[in-house]
Amino acid sequence: MPYHKNKQQAFQAAQQGMEDAQELYHEIVRDSANYGHQLKHLKQEVNEAYEQIENALEVASETQRTQLEKFQQDLSAIVNEVNQYH
Template sequence: MPYHKNKQQAFQAAQQGIEDVQGLYTEIVQDGASYGHQLKHLKNEVNEAYQQIENALEVASDHQRAQLERFRSDLETIIHEVNLPDN
């Protein structure tokens, strides 16, 4: 993924990242046999989404910045809900 993007592309990448994380989060079945695998996949997606948000924040408009901060807050909530360990 190229480092230099316009504001809209960077924002859309961050938005897609948070949507991917939210989708995985809703699919996790905590008592299922593949829970550990799902959790690892979720952790990878969370890390990628955080990076996309950070990249987008570098070029974001004020309106986009507010939404990106909400995305980051949503990620923190998901991490807390599943007790996802830090890196």
């Protein structure tokens, strides 16, 4: 994904990345035959979301920064939850 200089675009990309990661996390069925594949996909989404958040933080307004930091905390919670099942 290209780096966004525009604050709003960068924030929206980070927000979308966060939503994608959360949606995938909620879809994972732990006892599913596809769990390993789903987990790999989730890790990719989380990594992309982290990257988008970092990019957005470089140009974020103070209000956006607060929300972006919340996104980072939410992603950390997802990673911690997933790691508990391994």
